[in-house]
Amino acid sequence: xxxxxxxxxxxxxxxxxxxxxxxxxxxxxxxxxxxxxxxxxxxxxxxxxxxxxxxxxxxxxxxxxxxxxxxxxxxxxxxxxxxxxxxxxxxxxxxxxxxxxxxxxxxxxxxxxxxxxxxxxxxxxxxxxxxxxxxxxxxxxxxxxxxxxxxxxxxxxxxxxxxxxxxxxxxxxxxxxxxxxxxxxxxxxxxxxxxxxxxxxxxxxxxxxxxxxxxxxxxxxxxxxxxxxxxxxxxxxxxxxxxxxxxxxxxxxxxxxxxxxxxxxxxxxxxxxxxxxxxxxxxxxxxxxxxxxxxxxxxxxxxxxxxxxxxxxxxxxxxxx
Amino acid sequence: xxxxxxxxxxxxxxxxxxxxxxxxxxxxxxxxxxxxxxxxxxxxxxxxxxxxxxxxxxxxxxxxxxxxxxxxxxxxxxxxxxxxxxxxxxxxxxxxxxxxxxxxxxxxxxxxxxxxxxxxxxxxxxxxxxxxxxxxxxxxxxxxxxxxxxxxxxxxxxxxxxxxxxxxxxxxxxxxxxxxxxxxxxxxxxxxxxxxxxxxxxxxxxxxxxxxxxxxxxxxxxxxxxxxxxxxxxxxxxxxxxxxxxxxxxxxxxxxxxxxxxxxxxxxxxxxxxxxxxxxxxxxxxxxxxxxxxxxxxxxxxxxxxxxxxxxxxxxxxxxxxxxxxxxxxxx
Numbered sequence: 001x002x003x004x005x006x007x008x009x010x011x012x013x014x015x016x017x018x019x020x021x022x023x024x025x026x027x028x029x030x031x032x033x034x035x036x037x038x039x040x041x042x043x044x045x046x047x048x049x050x051x052x053x054x055x056x057x058x059x060x061x062x063x064x065x066x067x068x069x070x071x072x073x074x075x076x077x078x079x080x081x082x083x084x085x086x087x088x089x090x091x092x093x094x095x096x097x098x099x100x101x102x103x104x105x106x107x108x109x110x111x112x113x114x115x116x117x118x119x120x121x122x123x124x125x126x127x128x129x130x131x132x133x134x135x136x137x138x139x140x141x142x143x144x145x146x147x148x149x150x151x152x153x154x155x156x157x158x159x160x161x162x163x164x165x166x167x168x169x170x171x172x173x174x175x176x177x178x179x180x181x182x183x184x185x186x187x188x189x190x191x192x193x194x195x196x197x198x199x200x201x202x203x204x205x206x207x208x209x210x211x212x213x214x215x216x217x218x219x220x221x222x223x224x225x226x227x228x229x230x231x232x233x234x235x236x237x238x239x240x241x242x243x244x245x246x247x248x249x250x251x252x253x254x255x256x257x258x259x260x261x262x263x264x265x266x267x268x269x270x271x272x273x274x275x276x277x278x279x280x281x282x283x284x285x286x287x288x289x290x291x292x293x294x295x296x297x298x299x300x301x302x303x304x305x306x307x308x309x310x311x312x313x314x315x316x317x318x319x320x321x
Numbered sequence: 322x323x324x325x326x327x328x329x330x331x332x333x334x335x336x337x338x339x340x341x342x343x344x345x346x347x348x349x350x351x352x353x354x355x356x357x358x359x360x361x362x363x364x365x366x367x368x369x370x371x372x373x374x375x376x377x378x379x380x381x382x383x384x385x386x387x388x389x390x391x392x393x394x395x396x397x398x399x400x401x402x403x404x405x406x407x408x409x410x411x412x413x414x415x416x417x418x419x420x421x422x423x424x425x426x427x428x429x430x431x432x433x434x435x436x437x438x439x440x441x442x443x444x445x446x447x448x449x450x451x452x453x454x455x456x457x458x459x460x461x462x463x464x465x466x467x468x469x470x471x472x473x474x475x476x477x478x479x480x481x482x483x484x485x486x487x488x489x490x491x492x493x494x495x496x497x498x499x500x501x502x503x504x505x506x507x508x509x510x511x512x513x514x515x516x517x518x519x520x521x522x523x524x525x526x527x528x529x530x531x532x533x534x535x536x537x538x539x540x541x542x543x544x545x546x547x548x549x550x551x552x553x554x555x556x557x558x559x560x561x562x563x564x565x566x567x568x569x570x571x572x573x574x575x576x577x578x579x580x581x582x583x584x585x586x587x588x589x590x591x592x593x594x595x596x597x598x599x600x601x602x603x604x605x606x607x608x609x610x611x612x613x614x615x616x617x618x619x620x621x622x623x624x625x626x627x628x629x630x631x632x633x634x635x636x637x638x639x640x641x642x643x644x645x646x647x648x649x650x651x652x653x
Contacts, residue, residue, distance in 0.1 A: 077439065129628045130582060132383070132439050133572070140569055141621035147614040251447050264440050296454035303448025310436050310444075 023261030024273035026312055030259075031280050038283065042290040050286060052168030056237055057282035058275070059171035060230045064249070065256040065274040066175075066182045067226035070219045072257055073186070075199040075266030076131035078220065080120060081227040082249035083142035086241070088113040088228035090146050093155040093241035102161045110228045116142060117224015124220065125213040139250070147243040156240025166236030174233065175275065178226060183271045195219060199266025248299075255302045256281050258309040263317070280305075329579030329634070330591040336577070337598050344605035351601075351608055358487060362473065362555065364600035365493035366391070366548040368593055371571045371578075372500035373424075373541030375592040378575050379504070380537040381517035381584025382431065382438040386445035387545050387571055390423045391564030392453040394549025399462030399559025402469070409469045417546035423449055424542015428535035446568070453561040463558040473555030489551050496544065500589040513537060517584025566617075573620060574599050576627040581635070 038045045064081050071078045092109030096102060116138070123134040164170055186192040194215045197205045206212050235241045258264055259280055260273025285298050345352040370387050377384045394416040401412035423445060430441040471488065478485035504510040512533045515523040524530050545564075553559050578595030580587025602623070606616050 123625060127629055128632050129625055133576075133582065133628050134625060136385075136569065136572070137621040137625040139621075140566070140617050140624075144614045144618035144621065148612075148618070251443070254443065255447075258440075264437060294455055294458070296451055296459060299447050299451025300455060301451070303444045303446070303451060306440065306444040306447065307430065307436075310440050311434055314434055314436060 021316070023268070023270045023316075024276055025261075026309075027259050027261060027273055027276045027280060031276055031283065034280065034283055034287070038287050038290075042287060045287070045290055050290070054279075054282050054286050055168040055172045056166065056233065057285065058279045059175040060233050060246075061249070061252050061256050061281050062175045062275045062278035063178050063226050063230040063233070064253045065260070065278045066178050066271055067223035068253050068257050069260070069262050069269055069271055069274045070182065070186070070195060071131075071223050072254075072262050072264060073195050073199045073266055073269050074216055074219055075202065076124065076216070076220070077135065077254070077264075078120065078131065078223055079135040079250050080116070080139040080142055081223065081253055082246045083139045083146065084113050084116040084224050084227040085231040085234065085249065086146045086243070086245040086247075087116065087142050087149070087231075089231035089235040089241040089245055090150050090155060090243070092232065093158055093235055094149070096158050096162060097155055102159055106162075106165075106232055109232060110225060113224040113226075113228020113231065114221050115224070117221040117227070118217065120224065121217040121220035125216050143243075143247075146245075150241065150243045152243050154240045154242045156238075158235065158239050162236050163239070164236070166233050166238075171233045171237075174229065175278075178229070179271050179275050186271065191215060191218065196267055199268070201267075251299075251302050251306075252281050253278075255306045255309070258306055258313070261309075261313070263313050264310055329586075330588060330594060332630070333577050333579060333591055333594045333598065337594050337601070340598060340601050340605065344601060344608070347605070348608050351605055356604065356608075358476070358485065358490075360600045360604045361490045362487040363604075364596055365487070365489040366551045366555070367567065367570055367574065367599065368493045368596045369496050369544050369551065370541075370548040370567060371574045371592045371596050372496055372589055373544035374571045375500065375575050375578070375580055375587055375589050376504065376513060376537045377438075377541050378572075378580045378582060379517045379584060379587045380513045380534055381520065382534065382537065383572070383582070384424075384427065384438065384442045384538065384541050385568045385572070386423065386427060386442040386449060387541065387548075388564040388567030388569075389446045389449035389453070390420050390542060390545035391549040391552060391567055392561060393423065393449045393456075394420045394546040395553045395559045395563040396453045396457045396462070396561055397559075398550055398553045399465075400456060402466075403462050403464045403559070409466050413469075413550045416550050417543060420546020420549060421539055421543040424545065425535070425539045427542065428538030431538065432531050432534050450562075450565075453563075457559070457561045459561055461558045461560040465554070465557060469554055470557050471554075473551060473553075474557070489555060492547070492551060496547070497589060497593055504589055509533070509536065514585055517586070519585070569620060569624065570599050573624040573627055576624070576631060579631075581631055582628065 044050055064085065068078060068081065088109040091112045092105045095105035095108055120134055120138055123129045124131050186195060194205060194210055198212055198215060202212060234246055256277035257274050258277070260270055260275070260277035262269025262273060284301060288295060288297055350356060370391065374384055374387060397416040397419045398412050401407040401415055402409045427442055427445050430436050431438050472492070473487070473489050476485035476487045477491070480486060504513065512523065512528045515526065515528055516530055516533050520530060549563065552563055574595035575587065575592050576582065576595070577598055578587065578591030578593070580591065602619070603616060606619065
């Protein structure tokens with residue numbers, strides 16, 4: 001966002017150069033290309049059921065991706081999002097099965113997500129454990145907690161009043177709202193500006209008298225909340241919660257974020273880009289299924305995609321200099 | 322400095338002793354020579370992988386792809402030996418080379434392209450695991466010759482006092498000794514410590530940072546390849562999800578063993594004691610009937626506590642050095 005504006009202001013000469021500075025561009029091109037190719041090649045790609053399921057998948061990865069973008073913008077990372085998702089989904093589902101109202105159960109689930117994110121934040125800020133280690137630890141701890149909590153059983157079927165959350169249109173709406181709110185947060189609120197500034201130069205931000213820890217606590221807690229929101233969408237769409245819900249999703253989310261043009265070293269990035277990245281991830285997994293390829297190709301491709309995206313980012317930053 | 326390093330290993334050794342005594346007290350099935358050798362056998366793979374990871378972490382990096390590379394190596398042995406009829410030892414060599422290739426690729430991406438280790442190896446974590454599943458068609462492969470399986474199952478002996486020792490333990494010991502020699506007694510090892518402590522200072526004193534780092538990741542890849550072969554021999558099957566979560570245990574062992582995640586500090590001996598802690602913790606908890614999910618939970622807590630202890634140690638040392646700085650200042 002910031003540097004595309006800067007590019008427009010300073011470098012009016014070469015259109016190609018200016019385009020090259022738009023962070024989201026490679027992702028948008030890639031998404032359009034795959035959409036065109038797939039609608040030609042894969043027979044049922046354009047069917048409404050498939051498009052709705054792609055929309056939902058995009059929403060799940062995208063909602064988590066928005067939170068992850070904020071975290072990565074501060075120069076951190078969160079590997080525990082999929083475990084937070086599973087725990088919040090399990091908590092809500094258990095409450096619903098016990099007869100608590102859908103609204104209250106959902107609220108408690110969202111609070112669970114916040115609490116997990118807050119715990120991560122405390123470890124990272126107060127106790128100074130590096131984000132990667134903290135969240136690698138909590139990824140295991142929270143996943144184990146879900147297994148113990150659910151007793152490895154599937155919790156469901158959930159009440160029909162909860163069904164609406166996981167439908168294609170509603171989940172897409174949730175994603176749109178989340179992305180819009182986060183964009184507003186980053187570009188219009190001073191605390192959002194601090195998020196970007198911390199990622200560029202944490203020491204400078206600290207020295208200008210801003211409480212860096214407070215900003216980080218806010219960001220990791222928001223990330224926990226968004227993982228829980230995604231958890232509600234997942235639980236509603238599969239009508240249950242399990243101990244292995246969304247296992248390994250953290251990689252998809254990180255891939256979506258870096259593909260959207262967010263620099264993994266922090267300070268620069270784009271929330272709309274993350275949404276495009278999430279769309280690419282879900283289009284790809286849908287394509288693999290439609291084309292009859294093994295779903296395990298997905299992991300291989302995700303690895304390649306993360307790598308390509310960070311290499312493009314690296315190329316862009318060195319090119320600019 | 323030497324005294325401090327010693328103290329670091331002493332702390333993990335104390336933890337090891339306390340846990341050992343605790344489990345021995347709690348259940349009489351723990352401190353039997355059979356059970357202890359069983360732990361040594363099971364954890365020889367983690368020991369080999371953790372030796373490599375120590376080199377990477379001391380150099381200031383990290384490698385979270387180790388578990389996936391172990392899985393890919395395991396599937397490579399299985400495919401080549403059982404499905405394509407290749408000689409088992411040749412297949413093992415190829416698998417170790419596959420590990421080396423993964424590590425070298427990690428190293429090249431990190432050094433040449435300047436990508437952060439965590440991201441580069443995160444990509445490898447996903448890609449290598451995916452490849453293991455794709456190549457094996459998500460099934461486990463078995464039907465290895467007895468001579469191969471004896472590597473992980475048949476012990477050598479009897480030795481006085483200890484009794485029979487599994488072959489894999491000897492393999493692990495060989496690489497532990499190699500790791501110790503490399504880190505302590507070669508210029509390359511000192512280059513790794515120097516790079517981790519301050520990359521800029523190391524560069525200015527003429528150390529080839531590129532070669533040092535590339536070596537660290539390649540060496541780890543090679544050891545992961547070996548770990549995969551050892552695991553395949555022990556469980557008598559090549560499984561695509563072999564080594565899942567191993568990065569977790571390996572990083573915990575290395576950090577418990579006194580290596581600092583900031584680089585420049587740590588020792589192979591400390592790591593091995595750390596692996597020992599992981600081994601007796603898992604085995605002991607199993608013996609007293611703690612379910613697996615609780616064990617994973619403990620390990621997660623252990624990882625964070627290990628890093629916290631490292632932070633605390635650094636703060637204390639910083640205070641101590643500030644103090645001595647003050648006293649010498651007063652003296653002069």
